[in-house]
Amino acid sequence: MGIIKAWEKHLEKTKSERTKETYIMLVREFLKFHDISEKEVVDKIKPSLIYRYIDESELNPSSLLTTLSALRYFLKFLLRREYLDKELFESLESAIEEAREELNAKKTPRYPRALTKEEIKAIFEKVKGKKYEKIYSLFLYSGIRLGEYEKLMKENFYLDKSGILWIRLTPEMTKRRKGRLVPILASDKDETLRATEKLLKWIEDFEENFKVKRGVLQVYTDRLSKRLNIDFSIHSFRHTYITNLINSGFPVEVVKEFAGHSSVKTTVETYYKFSQKRAEELVRSFVFS
Template sequence: MEVLELWKRNLERTKNQRTTEAYVRHIKNFIDTVNIGEEELLKVSSAQIFKYVDSTDLGPTSLLANLSALKHFFKFLLRREYIDRDRFTDIEQAIEELREELNAKKRPTYPKALTKEEVDNIFNAVKGKRYEKIYSLFLYSGIRLGEFENLDKSSFYLDKSGILWIRLEPHMTKRNKGRLAPVLAQDRDETYRITDRILKWIENYEENFRVKRGVLQVYTDRLSKRLGIPFSVHSFRHTYITNLVNSGFPVEVVKEFAGHSNIKTTIETYYKFSQRRAEELVKSFLSG
């Protein structure tokens, strides 16, 4: 269908590849579930949106992702005048009502930062292996797995103060917005130590860091089970951001380093649950 292909092209210009593929998959799942042809997408009603949610076996989190894709698609149709404002408003109201219900059902999940003991155990298990280098990059830069896949030696540069930065171009990032991510540890000395190591490792970037996404995820999952430590590659990102918060970095700086699209995400996800940072602030207040 023409509009589906046009929408896909729009996604390819405004979203990264993973998001584009996911959104298109969600729309096709909707078509199959409500049993309509692609040509009937222009006539979809709120009743069909409700029918879709009621008849699918997807969990709340997956359904919310599907609804985001649906809203994006129908907003695209409205802006291109394939559907009128009344139809879009009807669909939008249904989606927002369903979102409210699903968010109420969705169990809250909070990012778990790894403890020092857990980090030590993980790195002891991979010492001398390529995964020690890969995990170090994730732990001390907070980059996402999708961003890591697009890195090469030219992505790194050392500033005059000795801080190593990773330059992430827009096409590398989740939100299609470029940023600079500093390599930082929990204190200055450790930061310089890890910077020296990473600088040596990136001299032979392909050998030390290039690994297929699936291979890395499978290895990490198996290591997690073997060590009895529930963690994924993304756990290193949570740990990095949590360490920034605990070190006293302002929320607007953490937002930029982490690549969050909205400062609300940074505040509600990390600052809200930083008990250690709260205790340090109280101590600082009392001693001042």
């Protein structure tokens, strides 16, 4: 079995399907760029090739950072299987770290943006009565990732005794292979009840109402974004869901679990921005409740 094939089998057990495919593709592109065959990897790979790739590749900084993550994971795999000696690995890792620092300095930070009420209204008016109304509703009121949606079935939904609709995501469905429960929630109580009622009806015929191929869904959404002149993607619904949780006063550790983030730090640094309006509401709630 070749090195790449062995690594692919390892990725199948440790990463999501999407990450596996991305990492394999990026490492293959890196090797092809330097005209290195799979059999020559151990003999030909060296730190200077990493710097050359950063300098000469046409990829943007974000894609280059992902390539460096893939390379690091690949090199760790080679080290642990004793394909690489420790000294070479450390010099390669040092080059990756230096390249990452340079790229991060150039990269313009882009924080996730929640959709406004006006944008949501415009989007849903355009898809009203179509399958995409149901699919977008699912994303908006659950905050699940696209990869999780692909593995979703009717059996993953359940209504508890209090009338709250939940999605039970099993470890193999999630990005970090850790199962979690996700509540169907909107920006307020009344909208949550309406969303729950609609979704309960739609999931009765789950395959018919919700299943669309990933590529088809992304292309449709991209075209709709351009048609409406609203900058949004499927992931925008997730940002909106998480922002709604925060604005509703859910503690950060709860938001972290519902979102499926790897750590509270990710949740705080990505989503918790100071809001004077929200701060004033919390003070009034504390004093007058």
